[in-house]
Amino acid sequence: MGKKKTDKPYKKPLIKRRRPNRSIGGDIAIYFVLFLIAIAMVFPMVYAIEASLKPLDELFRFPPKIFARNPTFDNFSDLFVTMSQSWVSFSRYVFNTVFITVVGTVGHILLASLAAFVLAKYDFPGGKLFFGIVVTALLFNGYVLSIPNYIIISKLHWVDTYWSIIIPAFAAPMGLFLMKQFMEGIPGALIEAAKIDGAGIGRIFLGIIMPNVKPAWLTLMIFSIQNLWNNRASMYIYSEEKKTLVFALQQIQSGGIARTGQAAAVSVVVMIVPVICFIASESQVLETMASSGLKD
Amino acid sequence: MGYLNKYFILRKHNLQVTVKKMKQNKLCYLFLAPYAILFTVFYILPVVSSIVLSFTSYNILEPAKFNGVRNYINLILDDDIFLTGVKNTFLIAVITGPLGYIMAFLFAWLINELPRWIRTIAVIIFYAPSIAGNLYTIFGVFFRGDAYGYFNAFLINLGIIETPKLWFTDPTYMLPICMIVILWMSLGTGFLSFVAGLQGVDRSQFEAGYMDGIKNRWQELWYITLPNMKPMLMFGAVMSITSAFGVCDVTMALCGYPSTDYAARTVVTHLFDYGFSRFEMGYASAIATLLFIIMILCNKAIQNLLQKVGT
Numbered sequence: 125m126g127k128k129k130t131d132k133p134y135k136k137p138l139i140k141r142r143r144p145n146r147s148i149g150g151d152i153a154i155y156f157v158l159f160l161i162a163i164a165m166v167f168p169m170v171y172a173i174e175a176s177l178k179p180l181d182e183l184f185r186f187p188p189k190i191f192a193r194n195p196t197f198d199n200f201s202d203l204f205v206t207m208s209q210s211w212v213s214f215s216r217y218v219f220n221t222v223f224i225t226v227v228g229t230v231g232h233i234l235l236a237s238l239a240a241f242v243l244a245k246y247d248f249p250g251g252k253l254f255f256g257i258v259v260t261a262l263l264f265n266g267y268v269l270s271i272p273n274y275i276i277i278s279k280l281h282w283v284d285t286y287w288s289i290i291i292p293a294f295a296a297p298m299g300l301f302l303m304k305q306f307m308e309g310i311p312g313a314l315i316e317a318a319k320i321d322g323a324g325i326g327r328i329f330l331g332i333i334m335p336n337v338k339p340a341w342l343t344l345m346i347f348s349i350q351n352l353w354n355n356r357a358s359m360y361i362y363s364e365e366k367k368t369l370v371f372a373l374q375q376i377q378s379g380g381i382a383r384t385g386q387a388a389a390v391s392v393v394v395m396i397v398p399v400i401c402f403i404a405s406e407s408q409v410l411e412t413m414a415s416s417g418l419k420d
Numbered sequence: 421m422g423y424l425n426k427y428f429i430l431r432k433h434n435l436q437v438t439v440k441k442m443k444q445n446k447l448c449y450l451f452l453a454p455y456a457i458l459f460t461v462f463y464i465l466p467v468v469s470s471i472v473l474s475f476t477s478y479n480i481l482e483p484a485k486f487n488g489v490r491n492y493i494n495l496i497l498d499d500d501i502f503l504t505g506v507k508n509t510f511l512i513a514v515i516t517g518p519l520g521y522i523m524a525f526l527f528a529w530l531i532n533e534l535p536r537w538i539r540t541i542a543v544i545i546f547y548a549p550s551i552a553g554n555l556y557t558i559f560g561v562f563f564r565g566d567a568y569g570y571f572n573a574f575l576i577n578l579g580i581i582e583t584p585k586l587w588f589t590d591p592t593y594m595l596p597i598c599m600i601v602i603l604w605m606s607l608g609t610g611f612l613s614f615v616a617g618l619q620g621v622d623r624s625q626f627e628a629g630y631m632d633g634i635k636n637r638w639q640e641l642w643y644i645t646l647p648n649m650k651p652m653l654m655f656g657a658v659m660s661i662t663s664a665f666g667v668c669d670v671t672m673a674l675c676g677y678p679s680t681d682y683a684a685r686t687v688v689t690h691l692f693d694y695g696f697s698r699f700e701m702g703y704a705s706a707i708a709t710l711l712f713i714i715m716i717l718c719n720k721a722i723q724n725l726l727q728k729v730g731t
Contacts, residue, residue: 145630145640146533158530165604166545168558175558239455248445249438254456261463262658263715265666267688268708271695272466272473275480295458298609325447347609350551359696374554394553402551403544410543413609413616417651418658418723 172395175388176200183384199389206376206386212365221353221369224286228293229348233341235294240303241329245315255304259418261297270359277360288360293352299344305415306340307333342405343412350398370394467712473705480699491706501682502707505690508595509665512686513718516599517664520606521656527607528614529645543615550608557673559601563587591683594675598684601670606663610656617652621645646729653729657722665715668692687711 175183177195207214242248243255273292274283282288310333318328354370361367373394377387402409442449474491478484495502531542549555562570565586572584587593621644629644646653668688675684678693687707695704 145626145634145637147636150637154530155534158527161527162542162545165549165607168555168562168604169548169552171561172555172558175561235455235458238451242445242448242451246445246448247441248448249442251448251452254452257464258459259658260716260719261459263662263719264463264467264712265662265688267666267668267692268711269463269466269470271691271701271704271708272469273462275469275701276461276465291458292462295455295462297459297463300455300459325451329451354551354553370553391553391555391558395548395555398551398553399544399548402547406540406543409612410616410619413612414620416613416655417617417649418654419651 169395172388172391176385176392178385178388180385183388199385200393203373203376203386203389203393206383207372210372212367212372216365217367217369217372220286220366224289224355224368225349225352227286228290228352229345231290231294232296232299232348233344236296236299236303236344237307237334237337237341238329240300240307241333243300244304244307245310245312245333258297258300262301274359282360284361284363284366286366289352289355293348293355296348296351298347302343302347302412302416303337303340305417306337306412309415310336339408339411342408346401346405346409349401353398354394470705470708470712473702474709476702477700478702478705480701484702487702491703492710494703495706495710501685502687502690504682505685505687508671508683508685509667509687511595512599512602512667513661513664516602516606516667517660520603520664521610521660523603524607524611524656524660525614525649525653528611528618529641532615532618539615543612546607547611549605550611552605554669554673556601556605556670559597559604560588560674563597565589588675589680591681594671594679594684598667598671598674601674602663602667605670606660608659608663610659613652613655613659614649617649618645621648650726650729653726654723657726658719661715661719661722665711665718 171190174190174192174195176199177197178192179194179196179198182189182192182194204214207217243251277283277288277292280287282291314332314336315328318332323331355368358371361371373390376383377390379387473484475486475488476484477487477491527542527546531539531546534542564570564572565584565588567573567576567584569584569587571587572581575581576584585593587597625644625648626640629640634640634643666688667686671679671684671686672689672692677689679685688711691704691707691711694700694707
């Protein structure tokens with residue numbers, strides 16, 4: 125291919141392939157700046173990973189070096205040792221996190237898709253109003269709602285149980301919003317056809333809608349995992365044996381100077397899980413986000 | 421009289437239509453119910469009870485006592501620290517909100533034209549900081565207050581400063597550095613929405629624009645890309661407002677809680693202080709209520725502004 129193009133220089137394949145309205149000079153300048161910004165963005169993460177690979181003597185080197193000279197995984201194995209020495213076993217923390225994440229995510233996807241389906245595909249009184257309220261609720265972050273939420277959860281006697289994290293996660297507005305927007309993209313003709321064939325609302329939901337919104341499931345899953353993984357629930361849970369892995373890890377992180385290496389390892393573990401989840405599902409997430417726009 | 425009668429007949433008719441529609445769509449409510457109930461309990465009820473509690477004095481142990489608008493009067497007239505918090509929050513929101521928003525869109529737009537595999541990597545690089553948990557504490561190492569801190573060492577070596585600066589203890593530097601950290605983390609869900617939305621813009625429109633005399637990439641951005649992206653821009657704005665007004669994690673982790681002279685206090689930190697350190701729930705609810713109102717108004721204003729984009 126390449127040779128053919130050089131045979132006919134008068135055809136200018138390079139120029140022809142370019143989009144209109146783009147100057148080469150501008151492209152080079154803009155992407156050079158973007159490249160520098162990307163390096164600045166990625167630097168803290170690279171630094172954290174490098175720090176977690178440094179042996180203790182290199183961590184305290186002066187002047188400090190960015191890259192480890194003798195990279196080891198000692199910090200991670202030390203972290204494992206510390207975790208297994210705590211009176212609540214390591215596996216318990218893992219279990220807590222997995223339990224909360226799995227139950228919270230499954231429930232969230234189920235409830236959000238049920239509600240999103242009728243909001244997207246049926247016109248019934250109150251539906252639009254409800255969706256408007258959900259969109260407004262996207263504005264409120266957890267801290268602002270935390271005080272009344274604490275009172276509500278204590279009235280329900282859920283303080284210091286898993287439910288205090290799991291059940292509110294079911295109702296996260298972001299999931300419903302994305303699911304509803306995505307479902308609106310499914311052609312109405314599909315549903316009409318099913319109706320003519322005699323399918324009820326339940327059949328339409330299970331047989332037609334759900335199989336067609338797989339990218340949205342995955343996206344909700346990713347967002348729910350990100351949310352629950354970083355949820356330390358320090359407000360609702362005080363028993364050590366019910367705390368999540370991230371909470372326990374961050375307790376190690378505040379363990380002072382002797383644990384500098386382990387603290388670096390903790391940051392990496394806490395960071396890497398959501399990032400890997402995202403990398404694994406990037407194309408599906410982007411497919412869902414393509415319909416995330418707010419129309420009015 | 422006749423008009424009034426007509427009006428009532430019309431209303432009655434509308435009501436009958438609504439009731440009939442509701443009966444026809446009974447199953448819809450069944451589908452909506454599980455989510456709607458939980459949403460009401462954990463999102464609507466808290467907002468309502470915040471508003472109610474804001475007119476009381478309540479410390480969880482004793483029953484709430486009604487005390488009118490005293491909480492609001494105290495907040496605005498007597499609480500200097502709250503006013504510092506409001507000032508800081510507005511400063512952070514006004515600077516990092518729009519800047520982060522524009523950054524998110526600009527980066528999404530620029531990487532959109534890159535080959536697919538570079539775009540995939542670029543999205544990960546730009547998006548990762550926002551989901552990286554508490555990795556931002558690493559900035560505490562870069563900006564450490566003694567000569568060990570990279571930034572201090574760098575500036576001393578260049579001869580710009582002579583003694584190390586206490587970046588997170590000196591009120592002059594706290595906020596700017598926190599803003600850098602917040603900007604680093606600001607390419608979140610809105611950014612993903614922009615990236616995805618840009619891929620959906622119809623290519624033939626660009627060619628048509630070229631024919632119609634659009635001369636450079638910036639005109640193309642303003643006249644073709646932005647109008648096409650309006651729904652995503654609105655969604656991104658909601659996300660930006662949420663994060664810009666909700667700042668507290670970063671300032672609390674980096675500058676301490678409480679920070680020197682309360683110089684890094686934000687509205688949410690103040691709410692946290694009264695809610696979970698002093699247990700003055702009524703007062704904290706008043707703070708939350710004010711924050712709700714500010715956020716909703718700000719959202720309205722920005723949505724109206726975005727309606728005018730590209731026209």
